[in-house]
Amino acid sequence: MRAYHLEALGTIEGIVLRDHGGPRPVPAGPTGIVVRVRAASLNKRDLLILCERYPLSAAAGVVPLSDGAGEVVAVGEAVTRFAVGDRVSCAYFPRWRDGRITPDLVDQPGCTLDGMLSEYALLDEEWAVRLPQHLTWEEAATLPCAAVTAWNALTGGEGGAPLPGQSVLTLGTGPVALFAVQFAKLLGCRVVSTTSSEEKADRLKALGSDAVVNYVSTPEWGSTVRELTDGGADLVVESGGPDTIEQSVRASSLYGQIALLITASAAKSGMEISHAAYASSLATIRRVFVGSRTQFESMNRAVATHGLRPVIDRVLPFEEAREAYRGYAEDAPFGKVVIRTGE
Template sequence: MRCYRLEKGGHLDGIVPREEPMPTPKPTDILVRVHAVSLNRRDALILHERYPLPSAPDVIPISDGAGEVVAVGAEVTRFQVGDRIVGGYWPRWHDGRLRPELLDQPGCTLDGMLTEYALLDQQWAVHVPGHLSWAEAATLPCAGVTAWNSIVGGEPLRPGQTVLTLGTGSVSLFALQFAKMLGCRVISTTSSKIKAGRLKALGADHVINYIDTPEWGQAVRELTEGRGADLIVETNGPATIEQSVRAAALYGQIVLLAVSAPTSRSHIEISGEAYGSTLATIRRIFAGNRADHEAMNQAISAHHLRPVIDRVFGFAETHDAFTYYLGSKPFGKVIIRID
């Protein structure tokens, strides 16, 4: 089989193509013919040796991939040959809270999905919503589950409440879609007029240009008649956290996903004036567990939601896919198709 391995971090040349023997399922394993993978920011951080978890030597990269089960071990009960699956972002975290002994991730501490055939324990995968293509299914484990838990994982949102999303990263786009699915009003930010139009086409009720309106927290309050946003999906911290707090409703929720950014600021600063004016709750999440993923898939199936894809590359174009992802600001997911 063909695969890629991360022989040495720090640069793209460290991701090296290989020809390897086909893996054989052990009793509880499933063998998956991978059809598509999607890139996430964590894949770039692992490549550049900046991810919190140290990666295993010579690991197969990329956490998110979708494929077809082509063989099963003798004790497998959750899947059968022909099933369409995606691997889990935290494969050992099935339910409840994340614990230290569950801190394994494909493409990091475990072999990932940038391979023609992946061997997974049956507990490490979930079924794919039937209406999704392979490329669409491959977007779900990291960005999809993160956005889902951002929207539904805290105090329940009610139809008509306001959700604020920042930028046009894949988590923000998923969050916009899930919030609209729940009947919420969505305000989004971007610096691009073209992307503003695409955000509105995706369902955003209002779009604020954060370059033209640097005090966008006040603009959010004006659009909500002084109330503020009930939930803010904060993907751009720490630089944006002050404005997010200023945009929050009195008892709003701020879901903090990123705590570092490519700037000189490495710590979070919230002025006393901003935080003293709200009773907002700041909540941290790190994607989610298998039960969260399965609940999200049920909602995606019921509403026939389709993830946003920016561009698809071939398997032999893996370096081009990484280069594009790292050097551009895609609107939606970057996919590598494995034919």
């Protein structure tokens, strides 16, 4: 079995491929399953972990990447949730089943637990999630982090998902924003997006955005969004944090909701909202940190029902994992960067 390990932090060269040899691994206990990983994908958090800027510290020599997809090839004697041949992924928070997360549930594959950049993954059956059948391995490998985050941002608030005809604002063209566009359209919402180029604006419109605002040529884009949405966005999927929160508040409707994502890579160190922006809105700000296994399963039912397909920028072979990291960090891809582990 071959697997990559984070053997040194701070440099892509610290991601090292090891051949562990020997026979195929066996389940780790009676409720364990062995997954033949077919594809894995990168998230910004993987770069933050590598650069030691993530809220959690990586375990020494951990197998990286939270996101991956594969088939079950062996099960423990007490396994009831899955059978050999099932298509599965691992939940981002394997121990967070439902409800609110608590501090004892924050372990994550690719950080404190071994992740998916390996030919085989050893999971407990309670960590795994069944995948939509219509997706390719590469598409399925994009779901655990960015997709669940977008789904939680749209549907996880106390008031539930926005209603058909309501407006959703997404920021930029990162994977969470692209999934948010797709999910918002699936829910029947009007979507306004921001970006920095006309080429990306065209791609966002092709994906489903009803209107796109260029935040470079229109730095005060919050007021423009309010005009486009006839009073403000009902939901803002806020993926910029300190860099964009001021305009997001200005873009929100009077009683709108702002789903604020983890933003450890923001340029500013603190969150500031001017009195003028604060006074212009009664919006609620809700923090979002991916989601539970139940939310992952709910999202997958919606993905399967509507035949949704994730946006993939590029697919690289297993042997080029370092190049995948490098490209993700340097090229601002439109969609997910995927590493194919096997056919």
